[in-house]
Amino acid sequence: MRSVAFYLLxxxxxxxxxxxxEVGGQDSAPAVIPVAAKERLARxxxxxxxxxxxxxxxRKFFTSDLYKYIDGGADVYLDYGLVAMVHQxxxxxxxxxxxxxxxxxAQSNAxxxxxxxxxxxxxxxxxxxxxxxxxxxxxxxxxxxxxxxSAFSDKEKTGVVLERFAQAVSRRIxxxxxxxxFLSLFPAQNLVSHSCKFVKKxxxxxxxxxxxxxxxxxxxxxxxxxxxSKAPDAKGAVQKVGQLRDYFGRSDRVVPQxxxxxxxxxxxxxxxxxxxxxxxxxxxxxxxxxxPRPESFLKSVVERLAEKGDKLSF
Numbered sequence: 001m002r003s004v005a006f007y008l009l010x011x012x013x014x015x016x017x018x019x020x021x022e023v024g025g026q027d028s029a030p031a032v033i034p035v036a037a038k039e040r041l042a043r044x045x046x047x048x049x050x051x052x053x054x055x056x057x058x059r060k061f062f063t064s065d066l067y068k069y070i071d072g073g074a075d076v077y078l079d080y081g082l083v084a085m086v087h088q089x090x091x092x093x094x095x096x097x098x099x100x101x102x103x104x105x106a107q108s109n110a111x112x113x114x115x116x117x118x119x120x121x122x123x124x125x126x127x128x129x130x131x132x133x134x135x136x137x138x139x140x141x142x143x144x145x146x147x148x149x150s151a152f153s154d155k156e157k158t159g160v161v162l163e164r165f166a167q168a169v170s171r172r173i174x175x176x177x178x179x180x181x182f183l184s185l186f187p188a189q190n191l192v193s194h195s196c197k198f199v200k201k202x203x204x205x206x207x208x209x210x211x212x213x214x215x216x217x218x219x220x221x222x223x224x225x226x227x228x229s230k231a232p233d234a235k236g237a238v239q240k241v242g243q244l245r246d247y248f249g250r251s252d253r254v255v256p257q258x259x260x261x262x263x264x265x266x267x268x269x270x271x272x273x274x275x276x277x278x279x280x281x282x283x284x285x286x287x288x289x290x291x292p293r294p295e296s297f298l299k300s301v302v303e304r305l306a307e308k309g310d311k312l313s314f
Contacts, residue, residue, distance in 0.1 A: 030065035033084040037103055041086040044101050044145070046168040053092035053165075060087045076116060077102060079201045081109040083144075092161050095153040099165060102146040108314055111180050112198040114141040120194045120216070127166045129177045130194075138162040142173045182213060182314040185228060187300040190291075192216040192223075198314055203227060204272070208243045209284070211314055219291045226301065229284040230314060237279035241265070244277045244286065261285075261298050280305050 038061060048054050063084045066074035077085075083103040090097040104110040111129075117139065122132040128147065131140025135157050138149045147169050151158035170176060183196050195216035203212035204227065212229040231237040241263070248254045248267030257264040257276060264278035276294060277286040280302050291297055 028064070031063045033061055033063050037084050038086075041084060041101055041103055044169055044172045045086065045088050045099065046165060046172065048090070050168045051090065051092060051165050053090040053097065056089040056091050056096070061085070062087070077104075077113060080113045080116075081105040081200070090165070092151075092165075093153075094155040095151045095158045095161050097149065097151045097158075097161060097165060099169070100148045101169065102148070104144050104146055106144050107141075107177070108180055108182070108198055109200065110141040110144050110146045112200055114139065114146050115197045116199075118194065120192050122194070124194060125163070125166075127163070127176075128170045128173070129179055131166065133159065133162060133166075135159045138166050140166060140170070142170055143177055145173055180314070182312045185213065185304055185308055185312060186215045186226065187297070187304055189300070190217045190219060190297075192218050203229065206243075206247070208240055209286070213314055217291070217297070222291060223289065224291050224294075224297075225288040227284075227286040227288070228301075228305070229286065231279075231282050231284065233282050234279065237282050237284050238263075240284045241277060241279045244275075244284070248272075248275065260295055261302060264298075281309055283309060 041061070042059070045059070061084055062069050063082065064078065066077055066082065066085065069087060081104055083105045085100055085102040088099050090099065102113070104113060118132055123134060125131040125133050125138070125140070128140035128142030131138060133139065136150060136152065140147050147166065149162050149165050151162050180198070186196060197214040199210065199212050199214060201207070201210050203209040203214065209227065209229040212227050214225060214227050217224040217226060229240060231240055245254050245265055245267070248269055251269040252267060254265050254267040257266045260276055261278045264276055266274070266276055268274045273289050275286060275288050276290050276298065277284065283305050285298065285301055287294065287298065
């Protein structure tokens with residue numbers, strides 16, 4: 001049976017795997033960090049007394065020169081709209097703690113990079129809008145910020161230390177806040193918890209599908225992936241459907257499926273397997289590995305878009 005969950009989780013992170021391909025080139029002068037953004041990031045760093053630690057090393061800021069800190073992994077942050085980040089080390093008892101705070105410019109971008117680096121099988125935590133962690137790392141997003149913590153100690157478990165730091169940063173950001181509103185476009189029934197994604201560039205490797213939100217659904221052992229792509233208007237959505245027809249038609253046949261939804265098509269290829277796709281207003285619905293008898297599922301998606309789609313954006 002084809003499983004698409006891993007494929008969808010991998011796609012947003014692909015740019016970060018391309019070493020030496022950062023936007024603007026490594027020899028370009030870094031963008032200037034706005035003064036207000038730099039000061040805001042600095043204020044989010046906990047005072048040593050808040051977390052029972054001392055600072056180690058110098059505070060460092062990065063923007064388009066993030067490759068100097070994350071060699072080969074900066075592209076994905078830049079693609080999601082990185083404004084600037086701050087790095088600071090701490091010593092807490094016997095633990096070496098690293099704190100990185102990324103200002104992503106908007107909540108959608110912060111959620112996008114956070115979700116790109118998470119998986120439904122992680123251990124999720126009630127910190128910020130949402131977080132996940134282990135004994136060595138703790139990552140969360142809140143408002144336009146993506147916060148990453150790591151700790152190392154050869155004498156003690158560091159999970160409690162990381163949570164102390166995370167809560168201190170979260171308090172400095174402000175109220176925890178809710179998840180992005182556009183996630184309510186996904187019908188709740190059979191939705192795999194923590195599988196939702198926001199992809200700003202090249203969903204599934206297709207530039208024309210950007211931007212899009214994605215989620216995984218499960219019917220027993222069968223997994224279905226739902227991609228909702230936003231177009232400027234209804235005409236743009238129809239054009240995207242035409243591009244999907246061309247794409248699937250190059251390797252297999254595409255047939256109309258009016259019984260599934262108005263203007264729906266069924267296509268397949270070796271990469272995505274079977275796919276149903278159609279336009280609904282200014283949105284394109286793409287369903288990979290659709291469930292048995294998918295009519296009711298697709299209807300619920302269309303109804304959710306009709307109810308909320310005009311009020312939300314991503």
